[in-house]
Amino acid sequence: MDWERLITNLLSGFPITVLLVAASGIVGNAAAVLVALARTSEKVWLRWPALAFTTVIRGTPLIVQIFLIYYGLGQFREVRQSFLWPILKDPLWCAFLALSISTAAYSGEVLRGAIANVPRGLVEAGKSVGLGKWQIRLTIVLPLAFRQSLPVLANETVLLLKASAIVFTITVRDIMGEANVFRAQTFRVYEPLLSAAVLYLALTFTIRRGFALAERRMNRWRERVG
């Protein structure tokens, strides 16, 4: 059992996992704000497509979406000849794309619920002091909704980390990918998979701690009252 090789391999997959989760977490959650705003919009032509988007993405397995993007899109000559092809034939870019889309749908629904829970009185108070629609959205509704959904977003981020492991099926060499290649080459099961498990548990723990800290910071105003 070559432990040195196993550890070097897993550690070379570690930054790929972290990068993938961080990048698609940031881009996906930014897109989720747009999805949530569209879902709560008064305009039907914004609300319906957003509902269709979240229903389709949340109603199908992520692995199917990843296969559709990575293996599926290449079926069309138009795609293969387009300027996007260098991105769409790269497994890492496809993984990032699929995870971002998925995050946009799941977090978008979380934010939609939080936006619906912002007390009406606050919006009316904003109106009565003469704030515009977008001023109310950006300075009252979204900050409150964001703070309220922070614990759920922590969960969603852990789910994103866990979901990111399936990108090894499109040949990305993340932690899971390195562990699986090692398993296939050495016919050893427990050492590579359990070592990968330790890394994932450490990352899960880090994400939970990070969000708990952010939550404490954002709720600091409460401590000064009373």
Next chain:
Amino acid sequence: MKPTDPFQLLGFGEGGWGLVLLAGAAVTLQIALAAYALGLLIGLLLAWAKLRGPWWARGAAEGYTTVVQGLPDILVILLIYYGGTSAVRDLVQMVSPGATVEINAFAAGVVALGVVSGAYQTDVFRAAFQGIPRGQAEAARSLGMRQAPIFATVLAPQALRLALPPLGNVWLVTLKDSALVSVVGIRDLLGVAGSGASFSRQPFTFYMAVAVVYLVLSIVSGWLISRLEARVARSDGRR
């Protein structure tokens, strides 16, 4: 020249994969349902362990849910599928050397998915039983009811009502998770679609068909779950 027309490829005529895909969809549903049922058993047992069990059972249950919920589902599936089968083989070798065993891929997939589903269902049941006000059991006891009828007629029905919405969510997750067993070579819907995709060189057509089937299953499941919830809420109002 192989066919590229989606309707011919996915249809039931000559060169159509319709029947194969249908059989794959049946395997997917069987695996998801069996895994969910196994998860239900695990969930009830470990919720009991967490709430009423001795310290070692409580510790084991806590450890199980924390670890499984912190790991990628696909990693748990690979661990149980490859690790579990090689452990069973080693065990058989120890008992009767030279003997070989064939481990059923379907069963291994069900156990792997069930272990993941069970970790989530454990916390659903625990929260449901914790959500019942203490006074309920105390009132029943003061009426002279015994332990078993209290559980069966007072606690369990209320817990079920509280557990139903999150249990529905876990079903939707388990249904989608079932696509992961194709990674270890099980001929479920995604597995057979992968064969069709590489044979016909029309991957988009096949994976799109898979996505549509899952979407329909999810939407139908969601509709059934909300009807079930409405029913339970109604029976509650009659009391």
